[in-house]
Amino acid sequence: MMEWLQNLDWSPLWISVKTGLAAAVICFFLGIYAAGKMMRLHGKTKAVLDGILTLPMVLPPTVAGFFLLLLFSKRRPFGAFLYSTFDIKVVQSWMGCVIAAVVIAFPLMYRNARAAFEQIDVNLIYAGRTLGMSETKIFWKVAVPAAGPGIASGTVLTFARAMGEYGATSMLAGNISGKTGTISQKIAMVIQDGDYGTAGFWVVIVLIAALGIVVMMNLFAAKKMKQLKKW
């Protein structure tokens, strides 16, 4: 057993964690920014834009993967442009992992941030304005901190979702061992070979990580909401 562990290729774990962290950081800022912009809109524009931003969450990840390939493939204008001008390769690269994870996990961050913003007292924003604070300062110094707990839990969920991304990642980044081979892809691959032992090992790792994250989030939230009554 020890020997098996020593010979095990741990790269899927690091690639997954790295991808999750990178995607969570990017989604954190993008999601908060988008949610903040959305709070200034109303009516039909808001409904349509919100639909577009939420789409990746309800679509099958393979559909998102399809569009991402369409955009980033080196045989397509934008992908070719990126490659020839900046030497950036998205398809079959770690960057592809991150981009796929960002697209899929973004709605989680955006929706959680928006829900958190909707909970805060709008008078805080008004008060900031009548005190001469700039809109940027009001947003980052007043609104975001006041929405802190909701944004924190959104970030954790985003990280967890990004870390486990499979569908879009396999299409865009592929499964290159040691480069783009995430845990989810590893599980799918070894199962095809009938290697239930290795698959089971990674499943346990994912279970522990996911459960740990969600439980920690709940404990953190419980601390903040001591006054909350049981049903």
Place this chain on the structure above:
Amino acid sequence: MELGIDISKKLGSFHLNLQMQTEERRIGILGASGCGKSMTLKCIAGIETPDRGKIQAGLDCLFDSAGKINVAPQRRKIGYLFQNYALFPTMTVAQNVAAGLKGSRAEMEKRTAGMIEKFQLAGLEKRLPGELSGGQQQRVALARIMAYEPGMILLDEPFSALDIYLKEQLMQEMRQLLKDYDGTVILVSHSRDEIYQFSDALLTMDQGKAVRFGNTREVFDNPGNRMTARLTGCKNISAAKKTGPWEVYASDWNLTLRTGLPVSDTLRYIGIRAHDIEAAGHAGCNTLPCHISSVTEAPFETIYMAACQEREQVLWWKQAKNRMGSSAMAQIPEYLYLPPERLLQLEE
């Protein structure tokens, strides 16, 4: 500073349409909830934008739909005290007070320290708003506004969420703190007590429109119209018709009344405040037989409901309790007397 407002704004079926012009420094706006008084304040502060009109504060034009002027709230220099104070929950007291300040760090710290001292917040600088009492929160909110040195301060029902004991205490405190502020202050409230104590000029509002504007004492003494009489606390109002130069017929009470002043031709209603009614031993001018239908004991007064002859309406009659604290009068009088000089002649 002269304040000129002429605005109109539609919100669903609600229509705010307000004109006001004054140089008074302490202005009260009195109205029932939903009459548009808070919306008016928000338009002045720039939080809401009127559909049409003009807002002028001194020499500054804050809003002019014709001239396409709409100064951002950030540049209006108008302080706004929210009913819930809207303190920034994640900032300490000191950070809250300094929130609107700009300039060098040393200068900001000095100004903040000065305000903390003036508003008796010493020792609380590091606390978060959630750890403060209601009174302390109000002082922080005022200190935050004052540190910003606004040219005008708007108070949006600052006392209505408080219990009575705290309310009266904070009202006194607020008056003290605002005493040496020489800008304009507008207090919006549905409480006639607050408005009466606080303001020199009074605007009454109903359904988005100004009903009356004038000197506060004068408006209370002579409300002039039915809505203002009601808002200033007049309980007894009856439809009325002029029947002679000094005489009206109050149809809801089935009473012919002599008036203290010549009856105006535009009179539509007659009113009398509940505590202006007197007891009388015998029938005479302006009296009605006293049939008390119910008695309510309040801490310092007794409220009687007196039935009118052949009419469903009742008259509210309030009697202050005497110092002995004895409750209801030992004997109900035979008649009630409506003193002519106390009758309020009201237009629609």
